[in-house]
Amino acid sequence: MSRPASPRFDPARERQAVLFANEIFYRAFSDRDFPAMDRIWARTASVACLHPGWPILTGRDAVMQSWRGILSGPAPSSAPIEPEVVFAGETALVVCLESLDGGKGWCAATNAFVREGGEWRMVLHQAGPAPKPAAPAPAQPPRAN
């Protein structure tokens, strides 16, 4: 009797899981919840973070130290707008606008995720100033497939 095949990577199924991980990142940011921020970042994979106007940070210690400082300060809330998931192999790249303090400012961001222990974990975040979108993003109905 053959052994069951291991679950295959299914982009359609994983897309929602990636968007959920992306939401967790922004929720942790807006709630200034350092433990949640710590959990969403990968522990095994190499990580890097490019905060707006900062030197490039590589390595988990430097990245988490930056978040500890940012989340203990007067950081704005940040919400992802119109996130798009691009799968590059089994890595997920999310690009999205970030609405800061409910639209008082805007950034554009790249968030990269890989799977660790069955969960999507962040390996890279870069954000930088972006123009205000031309029009409010329309509500997106759930996709049927």
Next chain:
Amino acid sequence: MSRPASPRFDPARERQAVLFANEIFYRAFSDRDFPAMDRIWARTASVACLHPGWPILTGRDAVMQSWRGILSGPAPSSAPIEPEVVFAGETALVVCLESLDGGKGWCAATNAFVREGGEWRMVLHQAGPAPKPAAPAPAQPPRAN
């Protein structure tokens, strides 16, 4: 006689190939060489580009249209400084500083690459303003392993 195994992904071997692809991108940028820029971007995989201060661009047509405009205008030269390669599965994420016009300005960038047809091709570029590095980067001797 068994068939030879297909080549396995070897991060140590691929790192130099990724850095070469990253160099091709910046050479195309600095030379305002649109055909070279067109070649380095993936044709099969989805692509996205986040130019500093621009709306997010997704899809090859929009991305290449942006490069056609940028490379036909007064864009500065841009050289990668201290690029670091982070492999996320079989996707390569390069983070680097960009020295604009020989250090007159600085950006930080994320460049993501995947392999298509045996070559590393860009699927994502994001750049944003960054501070000038504190000191000139020291020359890096080749790694022995």
